[in-house]
Amino acid sequence: MTHTDWVAEQDSVHVETTFHEFEIAYREEGTGDSVTLFIHGIPTWGYLFREVYTAADHAVIPDLAGYGYTEHVGEGGYDRSLRLQEELLEGFLDELGHDSVQIVAHDIGGGAALRLAAHSPERVERLVLSNVACYDNWPVPFIHGLGQPDEARERTDEDVDAKLQFAFGEGTVGEDNAEFVAGMKAPFLDRDREPQALARNAISTNTNHTLEVAHSIPHIDVPTLLLWGGDDVLISTEWANRLAGDLPNVETEYLDSAYHWVMQDRPDAYREALEQFLD
Template sequence: MSETRYTHDEWSSEQSDATVTVDGHELSVAFWDSADEGEADTANDDPPVVFLHGIPTWSFLWRDVAPAVAEATDRRVIVPDLLGYGNSAMHDGFDRSVRAQELMLRDLLEELEIDEFALVAHDIGGGAAVRYAAHRPDEVTDLVMANAVCYDSWPVDFITNLGLPEVADRDHGAVIGQVEGAFSQGVYAEEADDAFVEGMVAPWDSEEGQTSLSRNAVATNTNHTTEIDYGDISADLLCLWGADDTFQPLEYGERLAEEVGGEVIELDAYHWVVEDRPERFAEEVSQFVSK
């Protein structure tokens, strides 16, 4: 795997921007595109690989994995910031649920003229991913779910509490400290990488960011992953799961693989499996989409 080790400022500087329309709102979406970075053969006809992050992360979560997959597979790799996250739109006045993120993704991919792709998702990105794969099965060739929400596995108390009305007005330092702790104390290693923790916290370290985080948290709607028919998913499925996760237990990945049909690979990792095992994660994804 290439030793990219981006800082969050470096990652942000390499992002592109697009405007999508969701529920009548025109919204800015930031995304990292390997085609802009020379990381993949843009003439390759194989379907691109799209990565979706969760809460309270942003596309920076994939800073090591996405470039490595682009290099290993020679495929175009696209990594958007969900609406309300990272460098995408954060202002008030629009839905940030996984239903809305599904619509955002379709509009973004239409603008990029992509109609078939592999989808890799973590946390609530998985909620948007299973909705997309169930509603548009002809578009998703491969689906990798990594400690991802599905069925009624969510929300969790930590996120629910961030969505309480008073969070938007709570002492800024207290909120940032709470989020920082989730990353610094939530990795498998004895000590978290400083660049990871700083990068994950950065989007929320402002008044707008703190309010957006609260809005994102309150938008975690379990109905959006219980209402879909998982039997409609036809993509090849891999559940690449940090086996020691308490937020999204392994049993949900096993249930998904049994119902949809697919493989479960357990990794020695917690919820932030992408940070805990980036090399193994990139290798497994590259092999799976290249089979």
């Protein structure tokens, strides 16, 4: 599935946060009673889950604020931090009428999911966490560097293309990744979006927002699967092991031959694990 096919099937919903308004782009597939919310990370969008979302009977896949095809309503800048994404997801679920969901989350999406589970446990039925931001493991040096203001002011579309090519092209195990790489680049390059947008996302990866809920992790008592790319050098299995030691109701599955973009590297194994774990 190409990213243009994916976008053609997206819907949107208006969500208000404390200080801002957004038109959340999202894709919804299936009609089952058990809803699974898929939450991407940086610098991706809902298309990240294109090969695996079919494991859920009823999948809801939004683009977070500052990512993909979600639009900020109004002028000026806006928050893109995990605090904001958590609030955004709460409002998003309210607008769609979903009181509680299963969650599949990757990267900073996992940081938002952990915050949601810590602050609103009644909303989270099950968790699948893949190579997620947690404790003080984020931002990694590559992402931190993308957010340096002095460099970002001079950044061009060509610079953004090169950095994303490195992140996705070199960051996947297989060579058959052209469709994936093109899809990940598209929201940053195929639209009227400033080259600095990537920096705004990167600078919002605040360690404080994961440490803020670290003490709550042992109290997140929902069935949790740590479905991890075993060869990830950005967020290694060391962090999954730490989560496994703190979460009270946890299973682990580490997929070899998979880097950070584990659902791209091992889509069949990832989807099968979801099918077995989700309700």
